[in-house]
Every structure is written in structure tokens, then in C-alpha cells.
Amino acid sequence: MASRAQAAWDALNERQKLYMTVLYDVDQAVEADRAQDAAAGYYDDTPASVWRWIDVVTPGSKLTTVQRRLAVHDVRDEGAGSTLQALQRYELIEVREEDVDGARGKAKQVSAKLTRSGRAAVRAGTKEPGRRRKGELSQYAWERLVRLWKADPRTVSIWGNNTLAALVERPDPPYAERDSPLGDYRITEAGREHYRTRWARYAVVYPEVAAPNPDKEAADPWPAELAKALESLKSAVTWAGRDEWAAHRRREAALKDTRVPRRADEVTEQSIQWHALLVSQAQARADLAEQHGAQAKAALESAIRAYAHAVLRAYTASVEHDLFDADLVAAVTAAADAGRGGAQIETPVTCCLPRVDRAVQTAHAEATGTRKRRRALPKQMLPSPGFHARSEPEPLPQEIAGLSNLASTVEAYITDGALRRELHPPANPEVVEAD
Template sequence: MASRAQQAWNTLNNRQQTYMTVLYDHDQAVEAARAQDAAGGYFDDAPASMWRRIDVVGPGSKLTSVQRALARHDVRDDGAGSTLQALQRHGLIEVHDETVETRRGKSRTVQVTLTRAGRAAVRAGTQEPGRRRPGELSEYAWERLVKLWRADPGTVRIWGYNTEAALVTRPKEPYAEGKLGEYRITEAGREHYRSRWARYAKLFPAVAAPDPDGGPEPWPVELQRTLDRMKGAIEVADRVQWAAHRRMEEAHRDAGRRPSSQEGAADAEWHALLLEQAEVRAALALAHREQATTDAVVAIRRYAHAVCAAYTASVAGSPAAEDLTTAVVTAADAGQDHAKVKQPPLCGLHRVDTAVQEVYGTLAGTRTRKRPLPKQMQPGPRSVWRDFTDPPEHDLAVRRLLELARTVASYVDGGALRRELHPPAADAPVGASPRSPIG
């Protein structure tokens, strides 16, 4: 039987679920930023009822970050809207609708606060990892403990009052020992790592923590290096394209100069030679730019096919082995001459499937935007810097393919998606080797 939170999520339509997902992302971003500040010793005693408020509609015509995120999902709502009111009736959010005075007169503002039931509904519907329990480290503290484990018997620098307290001062038996910021892991830290590794792997999939029993890495290091090299090839080709475009414009400028009427015959002959050389330079730079553009398109295709193959392997839970890297390279080689990419499979995570399938639908032409983006989000004119312009953009299909590659890579890089979809089994009970509550 579905939980109450899951039932609340299932009662929402697609538009309402998109709203809740966007609001939840903003809520968690603020919470994470505050936690990071606290770990660095910067505390803010503002109550949660204030800092959890999310600006949905601001004064004036400037779009809020929520409106921009909704527009990218092709969801638009002026003012408070019936969607927010419906979510408030479900008890998932609280709407704060106010009228404020601005320089141009009265203006309406709308702020939203997610309720506890609202956050639980989004976590249930999108399969977000649950919250950590008493005695468990924060994500940053766990990342430090992973570094201590990897560096053993070496030392690691620990930053932040809360992190140092979580690993050194609060536990009855410290997980790390040292001085002047340099610490090494203790036996209690090793035991906490071994007993809680499976739990943390599920709780914080973005942290690459090695198996304490020496099992294979779920995401081979060579695979990530291969993907990084393919991504780097795009950046190199773009830099070459920019440099060639700049040289071509400089040559065209030199070729367009007119000789002075007071120049003598020798000067005129010299000027004609310079113009001829400028035309040759312009033609050579144009050839270099076209070749760099071709190289960039090939690199984009290779990278897109590679990350999509890695994404499919992450969803399927393919074993971590050299064969996985070989399969990704093979997919890149086979796809370097093809713009079409096989549709990525559904992984079951709402936030991932929504982003990946939307951008793939745009590439394949199966998803069209109902309305154009707001004028505040429309791309601006080509930049001009000291009379130089940007090189021509790639074709629309290539730009969409690159957008797909970047979206997919944001989830597969480092093996985060694979660890989230296929976490190790937690053999040890949740309460194994309990400690005092850790921040």
C-alpha cells in the first residue's frame, strides 16, 4: 500500500508535479547553502518560516528563478495562479500573496513555503533519498571521512567547525585525530565507515566512496577519464574555431584598408602586396575555422553517443569492468558520423527522466514548445567586442545534441546515477555501532 506522501503525489496532475519539483529544488538549494555556510562557521539564526520562503512572483517585470525554471519546462503561470491555490488546498504549500510599494507604484509579490507534507510528497514521488537519521554524518562530513579512508594512513585537512565537530569532538570515540587542521582516520572512523558504507552510498550517491571490502568501483576511473577527454575535445575544437574566426576577421580588416592618395609607386606596390597577403590569410583562416567546426561537430557526436551509452549502462546496472569503458568508446566511434541518438531509457527517477526525456524530445522533434520563452529569456544578439564578432553557431540539430549530452552527463558523471539506482545492499542493521548525534 502506498504511503500517505506517495498518495498525495499521485493525486497531482503533471503541471502540479512540475511546480512541486521546481519548488522543492529551490527549497533544498537554500537548505544546502545554509548547511555549507554553517559548516564554514557562518551562522544565521533566521527562523525556517522566513528562509524557506521561495519567491515565485517578484515586483516588476523581472522573472524570478522559479518562473525561469517553469518556463524551461513550458509551464507558465501569471500571478499566484490556480495551480498554487490547488497545491495549497492539498496542504503541500503555503502561499504568501502580498502587495508592495515600488518606485513605479503598487506591485504584487507571491512567495511560497513548502510544508513538511509537501517535501515528503516530492521525495516519495521522485524517489529522492530519505533524510539522514541521528548518528549519521552530513554529506560533507561523509565526504571528508571518505577522503580520510582513502588517504589512510596519511592525513587530510578538515574545514569547518561543524565538520570538525562531527568527526572529532562529538563522537564518543573520535573518527579522526590530529592537529592544526590535518587529521588521520582512527579505528572508530574505520569501523563507522565499514558499518555505514552501504547506508551512506544510498543516502549520498554523489560521493564516490570505495567499497570497504575491496569490491570493484561502481564507476571505473578510466571510464570517467574517457568521458572527460571527449568533453575536452569539444572545448579544444571550440577554442580553435574562435581563434581562426578572430584571425579571419583581422585579415579581412587588413584587406579592406585603402592606400593613401599621397603614396608613391613603391608604397603603392608594397600596399598591394600586403593586401594580397591579407586575402591569403583570410582564406587560410576560413579554412581553419571550417575544419575546427567540423572537428567540433564530430566531437559533439562522439560525446553525446558516449554519455548516452554510459547512461544506459547506469540504468541497467552493468557491472563495473573494463568492458564498460570499451562499450562507451565503441558507441562513440560508431556514432561520430551520425546525429541521431537512441532514446535514453527511463530510469524511474522523476527529476532525471523529466530533464532527459524533455531534452531528447526537443532533439527528436517530438516535443515542441507551446509558447515561446519569455522575452527576458530570449537569446540576445551576437556579442561584439572591439569590433570582433562571435563565430557562426552550430546548426540547430547540433546545438540540441550538445544540450542532450550535457544534460545526460550531469547525471552520469562520477557514477552518481548508477550508485543512486543500484546502491549496495545494507547488510548491517541501521543502528550498527551507534554514536552520539552527528551534525
């Protein structure tokens, strides 16, 4: 039987689900920023009932974060919109409308806040990882414990009063101890025990944290050789792009030198010949830079193809959970070679995580030209007329630009094995619905 949260999600239409997902993403981004500030010692006692309000529509021409994210999915509403009102009736959000003074007089400002039921519905519907339970470490504290585990028997620093309390002051016995009164920290036996016994649970709650399996005989879901191979392919893209920019700048500088006029006092035959020589040399530099730019652009396109194919193959392996270590690295390397040779990009498999499938499928459709935008992006999201005022290299072909965006989208989910850990956790901890 479906949970109440799942039933609430299933009752929504696609437009309402998209609104809820966007609002949830913004809500969680604010919460993560506040948690990070608190871990670093910057506290803000503003209650959640205040900071959870999200601007949906504000006076003026500037789009809110919510409007920009909705526009990417061809969704736009004027004012509050019937969608927000419907979600409020379902008690998934609260809506607040205020008349404020704008540049052209009174204008309406619309804000929304997810209720507990709303956040639970999104987590149930999008298969977001469960929240931590009372007594479990925060993500930042878990990341520090992972660093302590990896460094053992060496020491690492621990920053933030909350993290220090979570690892040293609160546990009895503590999970970390100082090697000297003013030194860094090393993991204790209690810390090792907590890591070994709770690793599977944390792998579900914080799948994006690259925590090595304490069972040394178990296959690492994201082997170091794979991370190294993908980083090498990504670096090839970066360096080819830099080479293209360098060649472009050299060509622009050389062309500028070809247009330098003779000075008024350069009237002798020798001075005229000298000026002509300088101009011809500048033109030769421009021609050489143009050749280098074309070579760099070709290398950039090849590197993007290779990286996109490699990342997508790693994504497929993360979903299907069929390859490990050497076999996975070999498959990803072979996919990169095939992409460099001009092979067609494969269609991404579905992972049944709506937030991931939606982003990956959309990026793939745009890369292959099978997605047609029903409405143009708002003018506020288009480059301003002066954006291209400075000289830039010729833009990449639409297909290559699409592959670059696809690779970036997929990479965000698979890095350090996060997607594989989420889809195929090492154990099956009890699922607890968060507030």
C-alpha cells in the same frame, strides 16, 4: 500500501507535480547553499520559517527562478495562479501575497513555502534519496571522511568547525586525528570502521558522492578508467571549441587588416605596392583562418557526437546495471566511435526517477527534434538585441547543439556513478521518511 506522502503526490495532476518539483528544487538549492556556508564557518541564524519562502512572482519585468524553470516546460501563470491556490488547499505549500511599490505603482508579489508534508510528497513522488538520520554525518563531513579513506595512510586537511566537530570532536573515539599539533588529519581505526559499516547507507543518502566500495573485491560502480575515458571525450569537445574560436578571432583580425586604408602620404608607386602586399597578405591570413575554422567546427561536431553517444551509453549502463569495469569502458568507447561515425543517437531508457526521466527525455526530444514548444519562451529569457553585437563563429546546427545539451543533461546525473548508486544501492538500508 502507499505512504501518506506518496498518496498526496499521486493525487496531484501533472501541472501541480511540476510546480511542486520546481519549488522543491529551489528550496533544496537554498538549503544546500546555507549548509555549505555553515561548513565553511559562515553562520546565519535566520530561522527556516523565514528563508524557506520562495519568490514566485515579483513586480517588474524580471522573471523569478521559479518562473524561468516553469517556462522551460511551457508552463506560465499570471499572478498567484490557481495551481498555487490548489496546492495550498492540499496543505503542501503556504502562499503569501503582498502589495508592494513597483516602478508603475502598486504591484502584487507572490511567494510560496513548502510545508513538511509538501517536501515529503515530492521526495516520495520523485524518489529523492532519503535524508540522513540523527547521528549520521552531513554530506560535507562524509565527503571529508571519503577523502581521508582514499588518502590513508596519508593526511588531508579538514575545513569548517562543523566538519571538525563531526569527525574529530564529537565521535568517541574520533574518526580522524592530527599527525602533529599543527598538521593535517589522517583517518583512525574508528573512522575506518564507520566507513566500512556505514558506506552502504551513505551511498543511498548521498549517491552523488564518489565513495569507493570498502570491499575491494566488489566492482566499482564507476571505474576510474571510465571516468578517464569520458573526461578525454569531453576535453576533445572543449579543445575543438577553443580551436574554432581561435580561428574565428584570427580571421576577424585579418579581415580588419584588409580594410586598412592607405595613408594620405602613401602616393608613390613603392608605397602603393607595399600597401597592396599587406592587404593581400591579410586576405591570405583570413582565408587560411577560415579553413582552420571549418576544420575546427567539423572536429567540434564530431567530438560532440562522440561525447553524447558515450554519455548516453554510460547512462543506459547506470540504469540497467549490466556492465562493469572493462566491459563498461569498452561499451562506452564503442558508442563514442559509432557516434563519431554518424550513428543515430539511441533513445534513453527510463529509470523510473521522475525528476531524471523528465529532464533526460525532454533533452532527447529537443535534440532529435521531436519536441515542439507550444509557446515561445518569455522575452526576458531570449537574448537581448545587443547579445550578438560582438562577432561570433557561426552557430552549431540545431541537431549538434541539441546533442550537446543532451550530453550535459545526462552527465549531471551519471557523474562518478551517482545515478547507478541511487538506482542500485549496494545494500538495502531501512528507508526512513524525512520531515
